[in-house]
Amino acid sequence: MELISPTDYAKDKISAVQDYCILAARSIGNLFQRPRYFGDMLQQADLIGVGSLPIVILTGFFTGFVLALQGSNTLQRFGTLTLIGHLVALSMVRELGPVLTGLMVAGRNASGIASELGSMQVTEQIDAMRALGTDPIKKLVTPRIVATVFMLFFLTIISDLTGLFGGSVVAKFLLRLDVNQYWSTAWQALVIDDVIMGLLKPPIFGFIIASVGCYYGLNSRGGTQGVGRATTQAVVSASVLILAVDAVLTRILMIAFVGYR
Amino acid sequence: MPVLAPTPSPVGIATETASAIVFQNVSLAFEDHQVLDDISFHLLQGETKAIFGVAGAGKSIILKLALGLIKPDAGRIWVLGEEVSALPEEQLFELRRRIGMVFQESALFDSLTVRDNVAFRLIEEGGTSPEEIEERVREVLRFVELEHTVDMLPGELSGGMRRRVAIARAVISRPEILLYDSPTGGLDPVTSTTIVELLVKQRDVYHSSSLLVSHRLQDAFTMASHYFDLGENQMRPLPPGGQGQVAMSFLVLREGKVIFDGNAHDLANSRDEYIREYIS
Numbered sequence: 001m002e003l004i005s006p007t008d009y010a011k012d013k014i015s016a017v018q019d020y021c022i023l024a025a026r027s028i029g030n031l032f033q034r035p036r037y038f039g040d041m042l043q044q045a046d047l048i049g050v051g052s053l054p055i056v057i058l059t060g061f062f063t064g065f066v067l068a069l070q071g072s073n074t075l076q077r078f079g080t081l082t083l084i085g086h087l088v089a090l091s092m093v094r095e096l097g098p099v100l101t102g103l104m105v106a107g108r109n110a111s112g113i114a115s116e117l118g119s120m121q122v123t124e125q126i127d128a129m130r131a132l133g134t135d136p137i138k139k140l141v142t143p144r145i146v147a148t149v150f151m152l153f154f155l156t157i158i159s160d161l162t163g164l165f166g167g168s169v170v171a172k173f174l175l176r177l178d179v180n181q182y183w184s185t186a187w188q189a190l191v192i193d194d195v196i197m198g199l200l201k202p203p204i205f206g207f208i209i210a211s212v213g214c215y216y217g218l219n220s221r222g223g224t225q226g227v228g229r230a231t232t233q234a235v236v237s238a239s240v241l242i243l244a245v246d247a248v249l250t251r252i253l254m255i256a257f258v259g260y261r
Numbered sequence: 262m263p264v265l266a267p268t269p270s271p272v273g274i275a276t277e278t279a280s281a282i283v284f285q286n287v288s289l290a291f292e293d294h295q296v297l298d299d300i301s302f303h304l305l306q307g308e309t310k311a312i313f314g315v316a317g318a319g320k321s322i323i324l325k326l327a328l329g330l331i332k333p334d335a336g337r338i339w340v341l342g343e344e345v346s347a348l349p350e351e352q353l354f355e356l357r358r359r360i361g362m363v364f365q366e367s368a369l370f371d372s373l374t375v376r377d378n379v380a381f382r383l384i385e386e387g388g389t390s391p392e393e394i395e396e397r398v399r400e401v402l403r404f405v406e407l408e409h410t411v412d413m414l415p416g417e418l419s420g421g422m423r424r425r426v427a428i429a430r431a432v433i434s435r436p437e438i439l440l441y442d443s444p445t446g447g448l449d450p451v452t453s454t455t456i457v458e459l460l461v462k463q464r465d466v467y468h469s470s471s472l473l474v475s476h477r478l479q480d481a482f483t484m485a486s487h488y489f490d491l492g493e494n495q496m497r498p499l500p501p502g503g504q505g506q507v508a509m510s511f512l513v514l515r516e517g518k519v520i521f522d523g524n525a526h527d528l529a530n531s532r533d534e535y536i537r538e539y540i541s
Contacts, residue, residue, distance in 0.1 A: 035385075035387070120370075123366065123368060123371070124364050124365075124366060124368040125368050125369075125370055125371070127325070127330055127364070127368065128362070128364055128368035128369075128370070129370075130328075130330055130353075130354075130357065131328050131330065131357055131360070131362040131364075132357070132358075132381055132382045132385065132430075133354045133355070133357040133358035133382065133385065133386070134354065134381075134382075134385045135350075135351070135354055139385075
């Protein structure tokens with residue numbers, strides 16, 4: 001294995017961050033320039049959003065299900081099993097809904113975007129697009145980012161709801177609790193700040209998923225092996241970035257909303 | 262004999278205004294490998310220049326530099342009067358719409374049908390009605406004799422057919438310059454001849470300026486010794502002594518440098534040992 005000097009390694013990484021920032025900035029800047037490719041945005045919204053619906057519903061449902069199961073154990077010890085709806089609602093809406101939906105969509109779509117654009121890159125289709133006078137960032141990157149940002153927002157709401165539904169199934173059939181009480185405590189537990197905190201995150205996660213997928217796809221080198229490598233790197237980077245940004249964002253939002261200091 | 266494309270002035274004395282493409286002292290290196298080393302040449306309006314050299318000599322790089330897809334390390338490049346080596350990417354898209362490029366591996370969009378591939382530029386530019394786009398697509402597909410493939414995907418076509426669709430995609434907007442990257446590479450002799458005939462037709466009927474990268478000398482010599490007879494809709498050999506009446510020149514690269522820039526006659530009679538060995 002060839003050893004790389006630490007200076008060259010640092011330069012490579014800084015250059016990659018710089019390239020990513022330029023790509024992200026240009027993709028946002030393109031929103032204010034014509035042409036805007038609304039058709040491509042709708043197509044991507046269908047592929048990314050509607051296509052991710054089954055996986056998001058299943059993830060949400062089973063997360064809420066397991067959360068209720070695990071939570072019931074502890075709550076039972078304190079004799080507060082009836083607060084299971086409270087626990088599931090707060091956990092899903094504030095944290096698990098946005099993060100798990102982000103991670104699932106990253107697994108499905110950051111890889112899909114990276115492999116699609118990567119294949120186009122290694123077969124010169126991206127160069128052909130530039131040669132035909134079309135900006136690939138406008139045509140390929142911006143529509144994917146817009147679609148992912150919008151669709152992740154709605155997917156997270158669906159995930160939150162199916163998570164609450166998963167918890168209600170446990171409450172009714174395994175814990176033998178009154179379902180109305182479950183939904184009532186869940187509803188009462190949530191305040192507007194929780195919902196805002198939970199729904200501010202998905203658009204940012206959506207931006208990370210699509211921009212990271214596009215970055216690795218457009219920088220694929222080395223044929224099919226390079227496309228495979230780009231796909232893996234896109235999923236890993238997007239997932240780690242989502243978790244890291246979530247940690248920072250949660251802290252900032254907790255400071256921003258009175259009562260969470 | 263029908264009227265052919267205007268004969269260019271002797272290579273070497275053209276002015277920049279008469280040139281479609283000008284390379285001036287252009288150098289490019291990838292890491293430690295010097296690909297192009299201080300090369301200069303120009304392509305006259307209406308002329309086709311065939312570029313030769315061994316694999317890795319930097320032939321395809323010249324086409325990408327002309328399109329502004331990559332930037333030179335040193336030197337200046339003008340295309341249709343614009344200095345592409347100095348323009349930012351955003352300003353190059355407008356210029357690229359006046360240039361057609363046929364990539365080595367065709368580079369067709371594999372998820373789009375032949376119709377959508379060929380119509381891509383017209384759809385992107387806007388302002389053309391769907392009926393007119395359909396008419397233009399069918400017209401250029403007839404030009405490359407592939408009208409029946411209009412609803413097919415690139416994956417369903419043979420290598421030669423893909424190359425011809427790529428030519429159709431490049432010429433649909435009637436560009437002022439055409440760049441061909443090994444359009445006959447890896448094809449059988451019959452398909453190669455069909456493609457050479459298309460290039461000759463493009464040169465003599467539409468008077469496009471072209472850079473042709475190729476490994477096959479015989480293709481370029483065929484282009485230099487034939488003209489397109491529009492009446493009979495086929496390529497015909499020039500009459501004896503007719504060489505030089507078609508706008509065709511040759512450029513030979515060796516180790517990143519231009520070692521020959523001239524017409525077919527001068528190339529065939531070159532005393533340079535490397536060139537003699539190359540063309541033998």
